[in-house]
Amino acid sequence: DTAVSQTPKYLVTQMGNDKSIKCEQNLGHDTMYWYKQDSKKFLKIMFSYNNKELIINETVPNRFSPKSPDKAHLNLHINSLELGDSAVYFCASSQDMAVQETQYFGPGTRLLVL
Amino acid sequence: SQKIEQNSEALNIQEGKTATLTCNYTNYSPAYLQWYRQDPGRGPVFLLLIRENEKEKRKERLKVTFDTTLKQSLFHITASQPADSATYLCALVDQTGANNLFFGTGTRLTVIP
Numbered sequence: 001d002t003a004v005s006q007t008p009k010y011l012v013t014q015m016g017n018d019k020s021i022k023c024e025q026n027l028g029h030d031t032m033y034w035y036k037q038d039s040k041k042f043l044k045i046m047f048s049y050n051n052k053e054l055i056i057n058e059t060v061p062n063r064f065s066p067k068s069p070d071k072a073h074l075n076l077h078i079n080s081l082e083l084g085d086s087a088v089y090f091c092a093s094s095q096d097m098a099v100q101e102t103q104y105f106g107p108g109t110r111l112l113v114l
Numbered sequence: 115s116q117k118i119e120q121n122s123e124a125l126n127i128q129e130g131k132t133a134t135l136t137c138n139y140t141n142y143s144p145a146y147l148q149w150y151r152q153d154p155g156r157g158p159v160f161l162l163l164i165r166e167n168e169k170e171k172r173k174e175r176l177k178v179t180f181d182t183t184l185k186q187s188l189f190h191i192t193a194s195q196p197a198d199s200a201t202y203l204c205a206l207v208d209q210t211g212a213n214n215l216f217f218g219t220g221t222r223l224t225v226i227p
Contacts, residue, residue, distance in 0.1 A: 004157075033214070043158070043203065043217040055214065090157050102148070103215060105157030 003027050004106035006091050012112045013081060021076045021109045023091030032074035033092040033103065034066060043090070049074055050097055081113045116141040118218040120204060126224045127194055135189040135221045137204030144206035147180055147187050148215065152201045161202075162189075194225045 004025045013019055025032065034046040047066045048055045054066065063079045078085060088108045094101040117140040127133050137147070146165055150158035164171045164180045164187065171178045177190040191198050201222045205215040 035215075041201065041220050043220075045214045045216065048214050057214075092157070102160045102163065105159070107157050108155070 003104050004091055004093055006089075006106040006109050008109060009107065010110050010112075012114065015081055015083060015113055017081050018077070018079045019081060019111075020078070021089055021091075021111070023074050023076070023106060024072055025091075025093040025104070025106075026072065027093055027095075027104060029093040029104075030071065030096045031094045031101075032068070033094075034074065034076050035090040035092060035105075037088040037090060037108070039087070046076075047074075048097065053097070078111075083113050086111055086113045116216070118142070118204065118206060118216055120202075120218040120221045122221050123219070124222045124224070126226060129194060129196060129225050129227050131194055133191040133194050133198070133223055133225070135202050135204075135223070137187040137189070137218050139185050139206060139218075142185075142206055142208050142216065144182075144208060146207045147178075148205045148207070149176075149178055149187075149189050150203045150205060150217075152203055152220070158203055191223075194223075196225045196227050199224050 007022045031050040033048045035043050036046055037043045046057050046060050065077045066074055068074045088110050090108050091106040092103040094103045119138050121136045148163045149161045151161055152158045162171055162178045164178045175192045179188045201220045203220045204218040
C-alpha cells in the first residue's frame with residue numbers, strides 16, 4: 001500500500017555512467033516532482049511535471065531529464081554522472097499543480113558517484 | 115537573493131516542554147507555508163499548511179503561526195515526546211510559480227526523556 005515508491009533505494013556507480021531512478025505513485029495524482037537533498041540535508045526542487053507541463057528548475061543541468069511513461073510514473077534519467085551528483089533524490093506527487101496541494105514523498109534514492 | 119532559513123540547525127528540549135522552531139524567509143511572496151517532518155533515511159511527511167491570510171493553525175499538539183510582516187513562521191510542539199525527535203522542514207509555495215516547494219534548511223529536534 002506504498003503511496004510513492006522509488007527504485008533503487010541505493011545506487012553506487014562510476015563517474016561518467018548513465019543511470020535511471022524510477023518513481024511510481026498509486027495515489028491517482030496528476031503531478032509528480034523530483035527533489036535533490038544534498039549532504040547538508042538541503043532539499044531542492046528539480047522538476048515538477050504533469051501530463052501537460054514540465055517545469056524545470058533552471059539550475060538543473062541538462063544531463064538530468066525526467067521521463068513519464070504514464071501518469072503514475074516519473075523516472076529520472078541522469079547522463080554522464082559527476083561526483084557532485086551524489087545526493088539523495090526524492091520523488092513526490094500531489095493531486096494537481098494547484099498551489100495548496102500537499103505533496104507526498106517517496107523514501108528516497110541514495111546515489112553515490114565514485 | 116532568496117532565502118529560507120530555519121534559525122536552529124539543532125534543538126534539544128526536555129520531554130513535556132514546548133518546542134518552538136523558527137522559519138524566516140527573504141525575497142519570497144509565499145501563498146502557502148507548509149511544515150514537514152523528516153526521519154532519518156525517509157522522505158518528508160506533511161504536517162501542516164497555513165495560508166498567507168491565516169495567522170494560526172492547529173492540529174493536535176502542533177501549532178503553526180504565520181506573520182507575513184515579519185516574514186516568519188513559528189512551529190510549536192506542545193507536551194513534546196521522544197517520538198517527536200526528527201528533522202522539521204518548513205517549505206513555502208511562492209505566489210509566482212506552480213506548486214513547487216522551496217524548503218528551508220531544517221531543524222533537527224531531539225526530545226530528551
